[in-house]
Amino acid sequence: MALDPLTMLTLTVALAFAASLYQAIEWRTVREPSLLFWSAGFALISVGSTLALLRVSGLLLIGIWFANGLLVTAHWLFLLGVARFRGVRLSRGWYLIFVAWSALLLLPGEQIWSKVILLLNSFLVALPTLRASLLLRPRDKSLGAAAAQLRYVLLGHSLFYFAKMIPPLVPGTLIDLSVFGGTIIQISLVEGVMAIMLIALSMTGTVRYRRERQIERLAARDPLTGMYNRRALEARAPRLLSEASPARPGALLLIDIDNFKLVNDLHGHAAGDRLLITLGEMIRVVLPGGALAARLGGDEFVILLADASHERIVALGDVLRKRFHDNANQHFATPEPVTLSIGVSTFDQPPASLVALIEQGDVALYESKRGGRNSIRLADRSLMSQAAAGA
Numbered sequence: 001m002a003l004d005p006l007t008m009l010t011l012t013v014a015l016a017f018a019a020s021l022y023q024a025i026e027w028r029t030v031r032e033p034s035l036l037f038w039s040a041g042f043a044l045i046s047v048g049s050t051l052a053l054l055r056v057s058g059l060l061l062i063g064i065w066f067a068n069g070l071l072v073t074a075h076w077l078f079l080l081g082v083a084r085f086r087g088v089r090l091s092r093g094w095y096l097i098f099v100a101w102s103a104l105l106l107l108p109g110e111q112i113w114s115k116v117i118l119l120l121n122s123f124l125v126a127l128p129t130l131r132a133s134l135l136l137r138p139r140d141k142s143l144g145a146a147a148a149q150l151r152y153v154l155l156g157h158s159l160f161y162f163a164k165m166i167p168p169l170v171p172g173t174l175i176d177l178s179v180f181g182g183t184i185i186q187i188s189l190v191e192g193v194m195a196i197m198l199i200a201l202s203m204t205g206t207v208r209y210r211r212e213r214q215i216e217r218l219a220a221r222d223p224l225t226g227m228y229n230r231r232a233l234e235a236r237a238p239r240l241l242s243e244a245s246p247a248r249p250g251a252l253l254l255i256d257i258d259n260f261k262l263v264n265d266l267h268g269h270a271a272g273d274r275l276l277i278t279l280g281e282m283i284r285v286v287l288p289g290g291a292l293a294a295r296l297g298g299d300e301f302v303i304l305l306a307d308a309s310h311e312r313i314v315a316l317g318d319v320l321r322k323r324f325h326d327n328a329n330q331h332f333a334t335p336e337p338v339t340l341s342i343g344v345s346t347f348d349q350p351p352a353s354l355v356a357l358i359e360q361g362d363v364a365l366y367e368s369k370r371g372g373r374n375s376i377r378l379a380d381r382s383l384m385s386q387a388a389a390g391a
């Protein structure tokens with residue numbers, strides 16, 4: 001099938017316009033600013049490709065210099081979008097692209113004009129695209145498959161434009177950009193159409209993936225302490241619970257602040273919030289590998305331990321009780337001590353459910369409160385550890 005350049009160019013205009021619209025609509029829901037940069041980039045490609053038609057009418061400045069300038073600007077916008085997405089600040093040196101492009105206007109209008117334009121245009125498209133591709137190198141698992149795809153599409157696109165620099169450098173090659181013909185232009189148009197489709201789709205996929213991850217993360221976390229919430233604990237606990245055996249017994253520690261209401265009442269709700277955050281951090285610090293922790297709500301927290309001996313539970317609970325009591329005592333004067341009560345339920349085989357374990361822990365916690373607070377109680381009502389008098 002013969003590739004008619006005019007048809008290809010029309011297709012490019014239509015696709016770039018559709019991609020621009022697609023990114024803009026996506027931005028309305030996702031509100032990710034990089035989508036606006038990308039949308040603007042595709043819009044410029046659409047306008048530039050339309051203006052490129054004017055070169056056959058002899059309008060070379062608009063049809064070649066200006067149209068290709070828009071193509072360069074579009075790729076620069078793609079780079080800005082990727083940088084924004086990755087939270088990277090770009091050097092001001094990237095603005096030199098426009099200086100270099102404007103300098104083309106000083107060229108004498110001779111045969112060499114087409115060659116220099118093609119050379120510089122290819123270079124100025126390839127460079128920001130390569131940089132954008134490098135910015136998408138994964139530093140963590142937060143990017144996802146679409147970003148990897150975008151990275152390779154940009155890399156391929158950039159290499160294509162670097163390769164386009166070769167023909168103008170070969171002596172004796174005849175290049176006339178004012179006519180729509182020749183292999184370079186034909187191949188470029190096909191590559192352009194493919195690149196627009198792939199880049200637009202993977203850009204949208206990249207943004208969507210990150211948004212989904214953010215939503216997932218927000219749904220699983222308690223907004224105040226950043227710890228898992230009850231729902232996230234319920235989703236993650238079954239694996240830990242199923243690993244319990246007499247050789248590797250597990251334990252659930254239900255932790256509740258004693259007299260927390262006094263902190264709120266005497267020092268304000270914000271002070272109460274700070275204390276909850278502090279307790280969350282303390283739990284994070286002492287949490288052994290493989291264990292889970294969550295804030296169930298209010299001033300109630302939970303720790304789920306795998307492989308938990310009696311000594312380990314007491315040691316962990318005592319460290320928490322002591323650190324918390326010291327901190328609360330130091331920052332918030334109250335008539336009654338602000339301490340921790342801990343109810344423990346242990347299991348040496350997979351328990352019926354997390355809810356059942358929490359209920360058992362709750363009974364033990366109640367016993368701790370009844371017994372004078374600031375202590376660790378086991379679900380069979382035995383006292384595991386209690387504060388020394390006055391501590």
Ligand SMILES: Nc1nc2c(ncn2[C@@H]2O[C@H](COP(=O)(O)OP(=O)(O)OP(=O)(O)O)[C@@H](O)[C@H]2O)c(=O)[nH]1
Nearest residue numbers: 256257258259260261262264269270272273298299
């Ligand atoms: N600052 C703050 N307070 C909260 C939050 N969630 C719940 N609370 C308060 O925490 C308190 C919890 O009530 P209780 O557990 O009955 O109070 P307590 O004084 O600790 O009572 P004991 O547990 O019996 O010692 C209530 O006053 C709630 O208003 C929160 O996110 N921030």
